[in-house]
Amino acid sequence: MKRKAFKFGSLLxxxxxxxxxxxxxxxxxxxxxxxxYTWEGMFPQEVLDGxxxxxxxxxxxxxxxxNETMLEKLSAAKGGDYDLVIADDYIIEQAVAQGLVGELDxxxxxxxxxxxxxxxxxxxxxxxxxxxxxxxxxxxIVYDPEAVDFEITGYSDLWDPRLEDSVAMIGNYRxxxxxxxxxxxxxxxxxxxxxxxxxxxxxxxxxPNIRMIxxxxxxxxxxxxxxxxxxxxxxxVTTALAENPDLKVVYPEEGLGxxxxxxxxxxxxxxxxxxxxxxxYILEPENAAQCFNWLGYYCTIGAADELVNPALVxxxxxxxxxxxxxxxxxxxxxxNKNWIDFKAACGA
Amino acid sequence: xxxxxxxxxxxxxxxxxxxxxxxxTLAFILGPMIYMVAVSFATNNPSGYGFQWIFTLENYxxxxxxxxxxxxxxxxxxxxxxxxxxxxxxxxxxxxxxxLSPKGKKLMxxxxxxxxxxxxxxxxxxxxxxxxxxxxLNGLLQALGLIEDPxxxxxxxxxxxxxxxxxxxxxxxxxxxxxxxxxxxxxxxxARDLGASPVKAFWTVTFPLTLPGLLSGVILTFVPSMxxxxxxxxxxxxxxxxxxxxxxxQLTRGSNWPFAAALAVLLMAMMTLxxxxxxxxxxxxxxxxxx
Numbered sequence: 170m171k172r173k174a175f176k177f178g179s180l181l182x183x184x185x186x187x188x189x190x191x192x193x194x195x196x197x198x199x200x201x202x203x204x205x206y207t208w209e210g211m212f213p214q215e216v217l218d219g220x221x222x223x224x225x226x227x228x229x230x231x232x233x234x235x236n237e238t239m240l241e242k243l244s245a246a247k248g249g250d251y252d253l254v255i256a257d258d259y260i261i262e263q264a265v266a267q268g269l270v271g272e273l274d275x276x277x278x279x280x281x282x283x284x285x286x287x288x289x290x291x292x293x294x295x296x297x298x299x300x301x302x303x304x305x306x307x308x309x310i311v312y313d314p315e316a317v318d319f320e321i322t323g324y325s326d327l328w329d330p331r332l333e334d335s336v337a338m339i340g341n342y343r344x345x346x347x348x349x350x351x352x353x354x355x356x357x358x359x360x361x362x363x364x365x366x367x368x369x370x371x372x373x374x375x376x377p378n379i380r381m382i383x384x385x386x387x388x389x390x391x392x393x394x395x396x397x398x399x400x401x402x403x404x405x406v407t408t409a410l411a412e413n414p415d416l417k418v419v420y421p422e423e424g425l426g427x428x429x430x431x432x433x434x435x436x437x438x439x440x441x442x443x444x445x446x447x448x449x450y451i452l453e454p455e456n457a458a459q460c461f462n463w464l465g466y467y468c469t470i471g472a473a474d475e476l477v478n479p480a481l482v483x484x485x486x487x488x489x490x491x492x493x494x495x496x497x498x499x500x501x502x503x504x505n506k507n508w509i510d511f512k513a514a515c516g517a
Numbered sequence: 518x519x520x521x522x523x524x525x526x527x528x529x530x531x532x533x534x535x536x537x538x539x540x541x542t543l544a545f546i547l548g549p550m551i552y553m554v555a556v557s558f559a560t561n562n563p564s565g566y567g568f569q570w571i572f573t574l575e576n577y578x579x580x581x582x583x584x585x586x587x588x589x590x591x592x593x594x595x596x597x598x599x600x601x602x603x604x605x606x607x608x609x610x611x612x613x614x615x616x617l618s619p620k621g622k623k624l625m626x627x628x629x630x631x632x633x634x635x636x637x638x639x640x641x642x643x644x645x646x647x648x649x650x651x652x653x654l655n656g657l658l659q660a661l662g663l664i665e666d667p668x669x670x671x672x673x674x675x676x677x678x679x680x681x682x683x684x685x686x687x688x689x690x691x692x693x694x695x696x697x698x699x700x701x702x703x704x705x706x707x708a709r710d711l712g713a714s715p716v717k718a719f720w721t722v723t724f725p726l727t728l729p730g731l732l733s734g735v736i737l738t739f740v741p742s743m744x745x746x747x748x749x750x751x752x753x754x755x756x757x758x759x760x761x762x763x764x765x766x767q768l769t770r771g772s773n774w775p776f777a778a779a780l781a782v783l784l785m786a787m788m789t790l791x792x793x794x795x796x797x798x799x800x801x802x803x804x805x806x807x808x
Contacts, residue, residue, distance in 0.1 A: 237769040333670065340755060342770065381672040381754025394650040395671060509758055510584050513591070516674070516756035517588050 180465035202227040203443035208240065208253035213382075213463040214406070220450045226443045234385075236260035243269050250438035255303055257386055259343075259495050262293035264433070270299045271436040277445040281450035285471030292494055298512035300431035301448050304466030306403035308344050308426055310419040311388075311410075316397035324352040324421040329399065332378045337396035338394045342508035343493045344426055346372065348400070351423040357491050360500040369507030376514035407465035407480070427492045429469065548555075568775050585763065585780070593757045595749070596742040599681040603689040603738045605781050607683070608731060610726035611693025615700070637684060641751050644680055645671065648752070672754030677694035680752040681742055696730025732795055740788055745766035760784050 173241055205212075209232040217228050233239045236256050240263060243251065248269040256264075260455060264270050275281060281301075288302040293344065310322055319331065325349075327336055347357035349368045380396040388409035391399040403410065434444045451460055458476035461468040468477045496504075560571040580586070614625045633642060647653045648670040653668040670676055701722070708718040746761035760780060767777035 186737065236771055237772065241769070280657050379671075379754075379756065381756065382753055383750075393652075394667065473753075505583055506582075509588070509766070512756060513584070513758045516591070516753065516758070 174402055182460055187350075193361070194229075199304070201225060201226065201440070201443065202229055203252040203440045203447060204229045204231055204250065205255075205447070206231045206233065206243075206251040207252050207253075208232055208234070211255060211464065213459055215489060216451065216456055216459055216463075219456070220447055221448065224443075224444065224446055226440075227427065228447070238266060240267075240269075243435060245438075246435075249439065251435050252438040252440045253434055253447060258291060258293045258429045258431060259493055261300060261431050261433060262495055265293065265299060269436055271434045271438060271441060272298050273301070273434065273448070274441065277442065278449050278452070280472075281451050283452045283454065283457070283470050284471035285469055287471075288469045291429060291431045294429065297420040300433045301452065302429050302469040303432045304430045304461065304464055305469055306428045306430070306466055307407050308339060308341075308348075308400060308428075309420060310398065310401055311391060311406055311416050312398040312419070313391065313413075314417050316394075316416065319442070321398065321417075321419050323364070324348045325423070327378065327400070328352075331377075332398055334378065335380050335397045337380050337387050337390035337399040338377075339387050339400060339402055340382045342504060344428075345400075346504050346507055347426050347491075347493055348421070349375070349419070349489075351426070352479045357426060358494045358496055360497045362499055362503050365500055365503040365507065369503065369510060372507055372511045373514050376511060376517070379515040382512065382515065388412075403467065405466045424491065429492065430466070440484050486513075525558075539787050553778045554782055556775055557782045561773050561775050573775075576775045577783070579631040580775060580779065580783060588758045588760050588763045589783075590741050591757055592761070595677065595681065595757070595759065596739050598678055599685060599742045600735055600739045602678065602682045603686055603732065604735070607686055607689030607734060608693050611690045611730070611734075612697050612727070614690065614694045615697025618675065626694075629690055633687070638747070640683075641680060641748060642655045643728075644683070644702065646754060648676055648679075657766060671752065674753070674757070677749050677757060680748040681745060684745060684748060685738040688741075689734035691728045692734035692737055693727060696727045739791070743784065743788070771797060 175411055203226055205228050207230075212230075217230070221227055225451065231251070233242070237260070239254060239256050243254065243264065245265060247272070254264075263268070273281075278301075284302060288305060289297050291302075294300045305460055307476070310321055310327070316335070317332070319326075320326075321328070326332075326352055326444050343357070344364075346368060349372045350357050350359060350364070353364075353368060355361075355364050381390055383390070386400055386405070387399060388405040390396040390399075392412050399405075399409070406418060408420065431447055434441050434448075451457055452470060452472075454470065454476055456469035456475040457468070457473035461470070461473065461477045466481065468474060468481050474482050491501070556568065558572055558574070559568045559569050560573045560575070563623040580589075614622060616640055617625060643650075649655070650669065654670065655664070658664045659667065684764075705718050705722050710723045711714070713721065739807070741758070742774070744761040746759045746765065749755075749757045749760065750761050764777045764780050764784075767773045767780065771777075
């Protein structure tokens with residue numbers, strides 16, 4: 170009797186262990202994951218959670234500050250490690266050139282036609298093979314009409330001596346050099362070094378008006394009274410306006426600088442299928458609208474235009490914007506020098 | 518190295534303890550340095566990304582450009598003023614701290630160490646809140662009726678200086694304190710007995726005896742102040758380009774590793790030279806030791 174009980178007990182134990190082992194195995198299988206690599210705060214948590222709920226794929230959110238950091242890491246990983254990257258247009262062109270970008274899987278991307286064609290066929294992906302545009306930005310001038318006693322209409326006004334020590338600037342050298350070029354009637358992408366040197370010279374004249382240069386949360390300087398005028402990225406413009414609706418936004422008369430963020434799947438992505446599924450998920454109009462309302466960038470998913478905050482749908486006049494593109498090494502060198510000279514002149 | 522009484526087995530054991538340390542130093546300190554020096558003589562890829570192993574001096578010649586020279590000038594100016602201010606405040610502080618009762622010493626040491634419990638970046642944000650236009654200091658001055666409109670304190674050179682001195686002060690205080698604490702005060706008493714005035718006794722006895730502490734404090738503040746560019750970025754609004762931020766800029770945005778390496782090598786060479794000169798001038802052979 171005792172022996173039987175023992176036998177039965179050990180059988181039971183073995184069974185329990187077997188079941189436990191099996192469930193542990195299957196538990197490992199459902200832990201499918203994808204690594205999303207982009208700036209901090211690009212997605213509302215509900216969208217990320219919604220995707221995990223629908224597909225069971227866990228999202229690991231990894232972030233970078235600068236496009237260049239991303240390119241360095243991706244290049245060090247030979248296009249691996251990350252499943253989906255969202256970054257700016259010009260860096261995507263470099264990533265494509267280095268063979269770090271894989272083609273999209275259109276068989277999974279059934280919502281691909283939801284994209285607003287205005288943002289497609291751009292220089293970084295002329296055949297729409299690699300990227301899903303995800304938000305467009307237009308750096309704009311915002312000012313506090315109470316602190317500025319004249320009307321600002323364009324970039325040239327930033328040079329006005331009445332704005333001494335009161336302009337907050339984003340720290341993007343191509344954009345800041347670019348608006349100097351636009352104010353001179355030149356293209357932001359000119360490769361003529363003589364023109365670029367002249368722009369550098371002109372930029373030095375802006376230095377006395379600069380209160381501070383910063384790339385993150387630049388709008389705070391405007392909101393806490395450190396600066397009365399700010400040249401800001403789109404998301405910062407939206408944040409500033411939400412905080413203080415009395416601020417005035419200027420669509421500069423010289424023309425607009427335009428930037429598009431794009432999502433791509435790296436060439437050696439460990440889980441490319443999951444990345445494509447995620448892209449398809451955010452191309453759904455409801456999900457896209459949720460994303461753009463959160464992000465505060467111009468909506469690039471046309472199918473979501475009706476659902477999104479109307480302020481984030483591009484006005485007709487904006488289509489003439491120029492995108493900052495990669496330029497020759499010589500031109501780039503002048504840009505670099507202009508920028509360091511400018512920053513040093515600001516501190517002098 | 519080993520005392521005669523120590524047996525062979527123990528010596529072997531000692532040897533095994535040290536080898537990993539040497540290997541670590543070779544692999545992770547000397548190795549990267551050699552790599553950096555090598556990269557500083559490489560040619561940057563004209564396409565803008567990466568570099569080629571073709572020997573060139575161009576990276577070093579490029580530093581002569583006034584644009585980059587002024588970064589070195591600004592960095593040195595800031596480092597000098599920071600060090601001078603930390604001496605001015607830190608030396609008396611460390612000196613009096615060393616003369617306190619054991620209980621007082623403990624309390625002061627505690628007060629110096631407390632800020633280290635918080636990340637230095639967060640402490641800098643504290644300064645932002647203090648100094649900004651609608652911040653604490655301006656609010657206080659306005660409430661007292663001393664000023665009408667807020668003073669622009671943030672994003673100026675003095676703001677950066679305040680941040681640097683604040684961040685580096687503990688190193689000066691602790692270095693001076695440790696040498697004051699070790700000092701033999703009977704020497705000062707002897708000088709006083711022999712008729713020296715308190716001031717003369719300080720300059721002829723106390724000061725030379727605490728000089729090694731002061732100098733290690735100088736090196737502990739001067740060397741890092743060349744690299745603490747995030748303070749200049751945050752409190753100075755990115756308007757002062759220090760060598761540290763120039764190097765970072767060239768590594769990331771500028772995408773010119775050989776040039777960044779050349780800048781770093783030059784900076785290190787300057788620092789080394791400075792430490793050698795300090796030692797020669799002051800005849801201090803051991804930074805922490807006696808004269």
